[in-house]
Amino acid sequence: MPAGVFKEKYEELMGLLRYPIHWAALAAGTALLLALPLLIGPYYTSLAVTLAVFTVGAIGLNMLTGLAGQISLAQGALMGVGAYATVFIAAALHTNIIAAILPAAILTALVSTLLGLPSFRLKGYYLAMASIAAQMILEYIFSVIDPDQYTPVPVDMKTLGPISLAQTTTQYYIILGCAAIAALAAANIGRSAIGRAMKAVRDNDVAAEIIGIDVARVKALAFALAGFFAGLAGGLYALTVTGIDWTAFTLDTSIEYLAMVLVGGPGRIVWGSLLGAMLIRTGWSMLEASLSDTLTMMGLGILASASKYIVLGALVAAFLVLEPEGLIGILRRVKEYLRLWPYSY
Amino acid sequence: MLFTGRSIASLMERLWPPSSRYKPVEASGGAVLEARSIVVEFGGVKAVNGASIRVGRHEIVGLIGPNGAGKTTLLNVLSGFYRPKEGRVYYMGRDITGLPPHARARLGIARTFQHSELFKHMTVVENIMVNLEPWRPYTVLDAALWLGRARRWEVWARERAEEVIELLDLHRYRDRIVGSLPPGIQKRVDLARALVQEPRIVLMDEPMAGLSREEKEDIARAIIEVYETSETSFLLVEHDLEVVMDLCEKVFVMDYGRVIAEGRPEEVANDPRVIEAYIGR
Numbered sequence: 157m158p159a160g161v162f163k164e165k166y167e168e169l170m171g172l173l174r175y176p177i178h179w180a181a182l183a184a185g186t187a188l189l190l191a192l193p194l195l196i197g198p199y200y201t202s203l204a205v206t207l208a209v210f211t212v213g214a215i216g217l218n219m220l221t222g223l224a225g226q227i228s229l230a231q232g233a234l235m236g237v238g239a240y241a242t243v244f245i246a247a248a249l250h251t252n253i254i255a256a257i258l259p260a261a262i263l264t265a266l267v268s269t270l271l272g273l274p275s276f277r278l279k280g281y282y283l284a285m286a287s288i289a290a291q292m293i294l295e296y297i298f299s300v301i302d303p304d305q306y307t308p309v310p311v312d313m314k315t316l317g318p319i320s321l322a323q324t325t326t327q328y329y330i331i332l333g334c335a336a337i338a339a340l341a342a343a344n345i346g347r348s349a350i351g352r353a354m355k356a357v358r359d360n361d362v363a364a365e366i367i368g369i370d371v372a373r374v375k376a377l378a379f380a381l382a383g384f385f386a387g388l389a390g391g392l393y394a395l396t397v398t399g400i401d402w403t404a405f406t407l408d409t410s411i412e413y414l415a416m417v418l419v420g421g422p423g424r425i426v427w428g429s430l431l432g433a434m435l436i437r438t439g440w441s442m443l444e445a446s447l448s449d450t451l452t453m454m455g456l457g458i459l460a461s462a463s464k465y466i467v468l469g470a471l472v473a474a475f476l477v478l479e480p481e482g483l484i485g486i487l488r489r490v491k492e493y494l495r496l497w498p499y500s501y
Numbered sequence: 502m503l504f505t506g507r508s509i510a511s512l513m514e515r516l517w518p519p520s521s522r523y524k525p526v527e528a529s530g531g532a533v534l535e536a537r538s539i540v541v542e543f544g545g546v547k548a549v550n551g552a553s554i555r556v557g558r559h560e561i562v563g564l565i566g567p568n569g570a571g572k573t574t575l576l577n578v579l580s581g582f583y584r585p586k587e588g589r590v591y592y593m594g595r596d597i598t599g600l601p602p603h604a605r606a607r608l609g610i611a612r613t614f615q616h617s618e619l620f621k622h623m624t625v626v627e628n629i630m631v632n633l634e635p636w637r638p639y640t641v642l643d644a645a646l647w648l649g650r651a652r653r654w655e656v657w658a659r660e661r662a663e664e665v666i667e668l669l670d671l672h673r674y675r676d677r678i679v680g681s682l683p684p685g686i687q688k689r690v691d692l693a694r695a696l697v698q699e700p701r702i703v704l705m706d707e708p709m710a711g712l713s714r715e716e717k718e719d720i721a722r723a724i725i726e727v728y729e730t731s732e733t734s735f736l737l738v739e740h741d742l743e744v745v746m747d748l749c750e751k752v753f754v755m756d757y758g759r760v761i762a763e764g765r766p767e768e769v770a771n772d773p774r775v776i777e778a779y780i781g782r
Binding site for chain 2: 165166167169170341342344345347348349350351352353355356358359360362363364365366367368369370371377381423
């Protein structure tokens with residue numbers, strides 16, 4: 157009987173589920189997620205749906221920013237591209253939304269690759285500025301396509317064969333499934349040679365070029381993947397709403413996405429994105445509400461309207477300074493503490 | 502052993518059919534890498550001024566010279582990082598002067614660095630495995646779905662990396678983050694990174710700089726072992742003359758951007774021009 161878990165093949169060592177506890181966690185997690193709508197009621201189910209949608213988008217940005225090291229502030233607009241494309245494709249081909257999501261995501265990937273072209277020459281702040289420009293251009297295009305800020309998503313599009321997807325519960329299961337597949341795909345890409353090449357470009361692009369990595373191609377691929385996941389998130393978002401309003405895809409959304417990545421854990425594409433999405437989407441509004449109340453009570457009502465941005469800025473700044481690895485870093489330390497408990501070393 | 506199993510060289514031939522990208526001409530007389538009359542200028546300063554060097558098949562060649570002689574610049578021309586103002590670079594008889602660095606690496610020209618240019622936030626084994634990425638045979642879709650092709654190649658890449666880890670005795674550091682390792686180990690990882698590509702030639706920029714005697718011996722032993730068991734050539738830019746004398750069969754001496762002497766190490770060491778360049782008249 158071996159005293160621990162020992163791997164005899166490299167393939168086992170590379171697995172996503174390496175230890176018995178992973179299998180147990182997978183089983184428990186699946187059961188919990190499947191039973192969730194029954195446990196928490198419709199309001200929180202719709203919140204979970206939103207979280208799943210934003211997690212998919214954040215995974216895309218996390219691959220781009222956390223793995224490949226390219227900052228982008230256009231993820232929100234790309235999600236919009238995905239949402240509009242999904243509805244337009246579904247309307248044009250008279251299909252349901254689910255069938256239109258994949259082509260829409262591929263289209264978004266193409267748009268994103270195009271917007272990523274400046275990354276071949278620009279780095280850091282300059283690339284961030286270029287991506288804000290891309291965000292603005294896309295917002296302008298949305299405002300031309302959709303001047304009423306309302307593109308209805310007809311209920312008869314929200315079907316999958318005989319099943320209607322208008323209910324929050326059915327949406328939950330469909331979106332959960334899509335998000336799980338997307339997360340698995342992202343994790344696989346992250347542990348493959350492609351993920352390593354992206355990390356190499358992030359850490360040292362000159363050396364990456366010298367060892368034979370086509371840096372421009374890797375960057376283009378990272379943008380394409382970020383766009384694909386943004387498009388996927390946009391398509392799933394379209395499924396959850398009655399009409400698309402492009403003001404949901406403004407620079408605020410893009411900043412929110414970047415905050416999810418930075419707070420959750422850049423480079424930890426699945427768990428970092430999930431935790432980031434959870435904290436930013438839920439914790440943010442709670443903190444915002446309490447800060448806004450406090451400010452009003454203190455007679456600083458004039459600042460209360462800005463409390464949203466104060467909270468977001470403070471969160472991101474605090475994580476960048478105190479915990480650059482994000483929530484994942486905190487979790488890892490907690491895990492390490494519990495593993496060694498009750499001894500400190 | 503290191504060079505058994507599926508050879509990267511054959512993958513390379515498949516990826517780069519001789520007709521594509523680079524021009525086949527110029528009988529090379531067996532030279533793996535050859536630079537002819539290279540001139541590199543930085544704002545009017547001629548860092549390299551008409552230097553020519555030649556590394557044959559299965560040779561360890563040294564490139565020495567005082568500081569500022571243009572050795573590293575020449576190395577950067579060979580690896581494609583600088584484009585020369587004049588002169589051509591030939592690899593296996595083909596003109597590769599216009600190829601970007603990543604294409605040269607794919608052809609079998611590996612390179613190590615004077616200062617650590619490793620990927621700091623990756624583990625040692627990842628740093629080594631990432632060097633096989635140029636030969637990745639599968640697409641993003643294969644990776645996303647973790648299909649057989651991707652899985653088998655990943656296992657193969659890991660086995661290759663482990664062979665080089667074995668060669669350079671890096672077992673203990675396998676899963677450590679490279680940025681946290683001491684410089685001596687980082688130099689070994691850098692060499693491992695180059696060797697995993699099974700290159701035809703390794704360009705080494707001061708592999709021994711800043712190392713202790715034992716660390717130098719470790720690196721030298723690895724170079725000799727690879728040299729003895731394969732066809733690989735080495736070009737060493739080095740300040741430690743003792744190392745050069747022990748390892749190299751042939752030495753080029755540079756000064757003021759020119760090659761002032763070449764030959765066997767003991768001949769070169771007694772050459773009056775070389776003594777003058779190093780010590781002054």
